[in-house]
Amino acid sequence: xxxxxxxxxxxxxxxxxxxxxxxxxxxxxxxxxxxxxxxxxxxxxxxxxxxxxxxxxxxxxxxxxxxxxxxxxxxxxxxxxxxxxxxxxxxxxxxxxxxxxxxxxxxxxxxxxxxxxxxxxxxxxxxxxxxxxxxxxxxxxxxxxxxxxxxxxxxxxxxxxxxx
Amino acid sequence: xxxxxxxxxxxxxxxxxxxxxxxxxxxxxxxxxxxxxxxxxxxxxxxxxxxxxxxxxxxxxxxxxxxxxxxxxxxxxxxxxxxxxxxxxxxxxxxxxxxxxxxxxxxxxxxxxxxxxxxxxxxxxxxxxxxxxxxxxxxxxxxxxxxxxxxxxxxxxxxxxxxxxxxxxxxxxxxxxxxxxxxxxxxxxxxxxxxxxxxxxxxxxxxxxxxxxxxxxxxxxxxxxxxxxxxxxxxxxxxxxxxxxxxxxxxxxxxxxxxxxxxxxxxxxxxxxxxxxxxxxxxxxxxxxxxxxxxxxxxxxxxxxxxxxxxxxxxxxxxxxxxxxxxxxxxxxxxxxxxxxxxxxxxxxxxxxxxxxxxxxxxxxxxxxxxxxxxxxxxxxxxxxxxxxxxxxxxxxxxxxxxxxxxxxxxxxxxxxxxxxxxxxxxxxxxxxxxxxxxxxxxxxx
Numbered sequence: 001x002x003x004x005x006x007x008x009x010x011x012x013x014x015x016x017x018x019x020x021x022x023x024x025x026x027x028x029x030x031x032x033x034x035x036x037x038x039x040x041x042x043x044x045x046x047x048x049x050x051x052x053x054x055x056x057x058x059x060x061x062x063x064x065x066x067x068x069x070x071x072x073x074x075x076x077x078x079x080x081x082x083x084x085x086x087x088x089x090x091x092x093x094x095x096x097x098x099x100x101x102x103x104x105x106x107x108x109x110x111x112x113x114x115x116x117x118x119x120x121x122x123x124x125x126x127x128x129x130x131x132x133x134x135x136x137x138x139x140x141x142x143x144x145x146x147x148x149x150x151x152x153x154x155x156x157x158x159x160x161x162x163x164x
Numbered sequence: 165x166x167x168x169x170x171x172x173x174x175x176x177x178x179x180x181x182x183x184x185x186x187x188x189x190x191x192x193x194x195x196x197x198x199x200x201x202x203x204x205x206x207x208x209x210x211x212x213x214x215x216x217x218x219x220x221x222x223x224x225x226x227x228x229x230x231x232x233x234x235x236x237x238x239x240x241x242x243x244x245x246x247x248x249x250x251x252x253x254x255x256x257x258x259x260x261x262x263x264x265x266x267x268x269x270x271x272x273x274x275x276x277x278x279x280x281x282x283x284x285x286x287x288x289x290x291x292x293x294x295x296x297x298x299x300x301x302x303x304x305x306x307x308x309x310x311x312x313x314x315x316x317x318x319x320x321x322x323x324x325x326x327x328x329x330x331x332x333x334x335x336x337x338x339x340x341x342x343x344x345x346x347x348x349x350x351x352x353x354x355x356x357x358x359x360x361x362x363x364x365x366x367x368x369x370x371x372x373x374x375x376x377x378x379x380x381x382x383x384x385x386x387x388x389x390x391x392x393x394x395x396x397x398x399x400x401x402x403x404x405x406x407x408x409x410x411x412x413x414x415x416x417x418x419x420x421x422x423x424x425x426x427x428x429x430x431x432x433x434x435x436x437x438x439x440x441x442x443x444x445x446x447x448x449x450x451x452x453x454x455x456x457x458x459x460x461x462x463x464x465x466x467x468x469x470x471x472x473x474x475x476x477x478x479x480x481x482x483x484x485x486x487x488x489x490x491x492x493x494x495x496x497x498x499x500x501x502x503x504x505x506x507x508x509x510x511x512x513x514x515x516x517x518x519x520x521x522x523x524x525x526x527x528x529x530x531x532x533x534x535x536x537x538x539x540x541x542x543x544x545x546x547x548x549x550x551x552x553x554x555x556x557x558x559x560x561x562x563x564x565x566x567x568x569x570x571x572x573x574x575x576x577x578x579x580x581x582x583x584x585x586x587x588x589x590x591x592x593x594x595x596x597x598x599x600x601x602x603x604x605x606x607x608x609x610x
Contacts, residue, residue, distance in 0.1 A: 012400060018407035025416040148403035148439055151410040 498586030518543030
């Protein structure tokens with residue numbers, strides 16, 4: 001059986017390098033991209049089983065924008081996405097909801113980039129943010145990774161989405 | 165439109181003057197009615213003429229004032245001073261006519277002139293006030309001459325004695341009047357000037373204070389933004405370092421020999437600690453920068469259960485027993501999320517500074533206006549002279565440091581910040597080597 005494919009989209013090449021090593025040790029095939037355009041190219045050519053997506057790359061919301069584009073594309077909307085952020089996340093038993101609430105308080109998102117969490121009827125969670133144009137956009141998110149990501153936590157999160 | 169403070173004051177004063185004139189008009193109207201009822205021998209036509217003129221005069225200047233406020237944006241103060249001057253001159257003129265109709269030069273009504281002198285001295289500059297006094301004297305002299313030489317006829321009202329009227333009497337009244345008027349201008353404007361000076365001083369001092377204050381706030385904000393920015397960037401680098409070190413540390417890149425492993429472990433552990441430190445710093449700074457928190461009603465029992473569930477393992481690891489002593493339904497009002505964080509931090513703190521097999525007790529009490537939460541441990545405690553510093557940024561107890569217990573010195577300042585933002589209070593009672601008791605209160609409703 002072919003190896004499961006994971007795409008990492010992050011503008012920090014060193015971080016990609018380490019994450020890649022960790023994931024490859026678990027027998028995943030890992031690709032990487034440093035921005036949205038490269039990321040979408042990679043998805044087209046490699047069709048990953050999971051995407052690990054950084055939020056802030058060239059622009060502060062690039063990860064969200066990319067995720068949104070994927071959700072609107074019928075070919076890619078079913079690929080699970082783990083959002084990875086350097087934004088401060090509370091300890092204790094965090095739900096995704098509370099993480100997003102924390103992100104809303106981050107001064108980087110505070111003013112025009114408000115994030116909201118919504119428990120949609122099927123129980124899944126997502127991000128509601130104000131785009132640069134001022135419109136409110138809802139985005140389903142499968143999971144969050146908070147930087148720096150512990151290797152064991154990374155492996156366990158990834159395995160939630162990929163059945164080997 | 166918006167007026168600046170000084171303009172506002174000047175405008176207010178003119179309104180005041182106009183109001184005073186309405187009162188005068190009312191008083192005059194009553195006097196006319198009374199003298200009609202009491203059948204005084206006065207020339208009603210003359211009095212009504214003065215009354216009508218006063219009404220028209222007041223209305224015209226009210227209009228001029230309103231027009232001035234909307235059109236004279238840059239020169240409002242000189243404009244208003246000018247119209248106040250004209251108003252007072254016309255008032256003087258009308259008073260002179262009134263005096264003429266009410267018995268002429270010899271009536272005690274002459275004293276009414278002093279009102280105008282006082283008003284001018286309060287409202288206008290000293291020079292202009294002297295000018296007003298001068299105009300008043302001229303008006304008076306003119307009236308006297310006109311009446312004395314019978315150029316205009318007396319309107320006696322039968323109350324005053326005209327037999328003593330001669331040139332000596334006339335001159336003495338005039339002299340006393342002139343002296344009184346000019347002295348009044350001198351005295352009143354002196355007081356008015358001093359008041360104005362003090363007002364200005366006060367105003368300037370206030371302005372300076374305000375400026376200094378906002379400058380301070382701005383600088384504090386810049387500092388915090390800066391710290392946030394820097395720590396955020398540091399965190400990015402740390403994330404990359406930590407992830408790559410973990411590749412070595414967890415033998416993902418192949419096995420390391422003992423010596424290599426030792427150094428990688430040190431580096432990995434230190435990175436881990438530094439990351440915790442930066443994370444705490446980010447939290448405290450974030451908390452400070454974001455004053456707006458959503459508040460809601462919640463039950464402390466739920467929060468505490470939740471926290472214990474999450475961090476219970478940390479206590480188990482040291483075989484520390486956590487005893488809960490909670491009232492039923494302890495209500496709180498605040499940001500549930502940050503308060504959870506605060507309680508979690510306090511209990512983790514107690515776990516950290518309590519030796520193995522220790523006991524931590526959590527109390528929650530329903531007081532009338534607020535809820536009181538206590539976290540008590542039998543750990544190492546805080547030296548008495550350090551209790552006041554314990555909530556400061558980066559402060560760490562000397563006994564904690566000497567026992568080599570790791571910490572960033574930010575945990576308790578974060579808790580302080582959280583309690584403060586939720587309108588609560590926190591304090592600590594502690595004895596070294598006996599244990600610590602952290603107590604905080606949070607409003608129980610909005």
